[in-house]
Amino acid sequence: MSEAPPTSLRERQKEDRKARIIAAAKRLFLEAGLEKITMEAIAEIAGVSSVTVHNYYGTKSGVLLALVAESDRELLATLEGRLAGQCESLTDLVLRFFEIVCAHTQTHLDKAIWRQVIAASVSGTEPRFGKLYHELDNRLASVLIREIERLIGAGHLPETTHPTHLGWALFNLQNARFIEYISSDAAAQDQCRQHLSNDLNALLAMATPAPAAPPAT
Template identity: 40%
Template sequence: MPNLRERQKESRRRKILQATREQLRANGFEATTIETIALEAEVSAVTVYNYYGTKTGLLLALIAENDSILLERMQELLKAPPETIVETFSAFAEIIRQHALSYLTKPVWRQVIAASIIEGGSQFGRSYAQLDRELARQLTKVLEKLRERGCIGPDANLDVLGDCLFQLQNARFLQFVSSDDMTNEAVDRYLREDIEALLSASPD
C-alpha cells in the first residue's frame, strides 16, 4: 500500500497532468508554459520540471494516460463488433477520433504527431509508436471475430490486414486533425469509401 509520501506525489502528478490538459486545450501548445501549468496545478515550476522535464515530457505523460483509457474502449468494441467489416472499421476509427478530441484539441494533436516524428528515437517517439502497434493488434483481434462470422475469408493474413487498415485509419486521422474544418462526418465518409473500394477491388 502506498505510503503518504507516495500518495502525495501521485496526487501532484495528477494535478499537473490535469492542468496541462486544460492549459493546452485553452491556449494551445506554444502559449502554454511550464510556469502556467505550475500555477494552474498549484505547485512550483521546479516540481513540474522535476517530474516531467519539458513540455514534450508532459505530452508524453498525457499520451500515456490517454493510451490506457483508449485501449479499454477498444476492448468494448472487441466484445461486440458490428456485423460488417465496413461498420467495424468505421467504429474503430470513430473511437480513436472521439477519444482524441475529448482529450486534446486538433492543434495540440498536430504538435503531438510532429513530436512523434521529430523525436522518433526518443522515449516520446517510442511510446507513441508502441501505442500504434497495440491499436493495430486490437484491430487484428476484432478482425478475427469477423472471420469467425464468415465476414473475412479463411486465408486472409489478419496481421497484415489489421496493420494495413490501421495505417489507412492513421492517414485519415492525420488528415482530420490537420484541418480545423474537417468534420467527423466527412472523415467517416472517406474511410467508408476507402474500405468499400478496397473490398470491391478483390474478385469474389
C-alpha cells in the same frame, strides 16, 4: 484472498501532483501550444516546483506524451466495451473504430492538442517521444488485429487472411483519415468517415474476385 494494502499518503500525494501537472499542461497546450509554454509555467499553475515536473516527465514533450498515454488508456477501455465482438464485417469494424477514436478525441484532448502530438511524434527532435508514441499505436492496432482474428474464426474472413498485416494496413488507413479530421477545426467527422468508407469500399472491391463470365453459347 488478501486485500491490497492501502495506498500510502506519499503515493496519494504523488498521484495528486501528477494529476495537477497534467491538468495544467492540458490547459497551456490548448492556450499556447507546445513551443510557447515552459516547464516553469506548467509548474506554477500546478502548484509544484519545476524540478518536480522535470523529475516526473523530463521535458515538455514528456508531459504531452503523458497526456496521450492517459487518453489512450481510457480509449482502449472504451474500445473494449463498444467494439469488441460487435462487428461482422471489416468495413463495419474499421468505421466503428474510427468513430470511437474521433469521439474520444473531442472529449479528452481536443484537435489542437492532437495536432501538437502528431507534430512532436514526427519531428525527430526527441526520439523518445516518437518511440513511445509508436508503442501507443501498437496497442491501438492490436485492437483491430484481435477483432480480425475473431472474424476469421467466425468464418467472416478467409482463413488465409494474415490478421497482423491486415490489421496494421487498416489501422494506417483509418489513421490517415484521423489526421485529416484533426488537421482543421472545420473538418467534420461525418465527412472524414465518408472518405474512409469510400477508401474501404474501393479496396474491398479490388480484393473481391469478379464473377466468372458465362460460357459462350
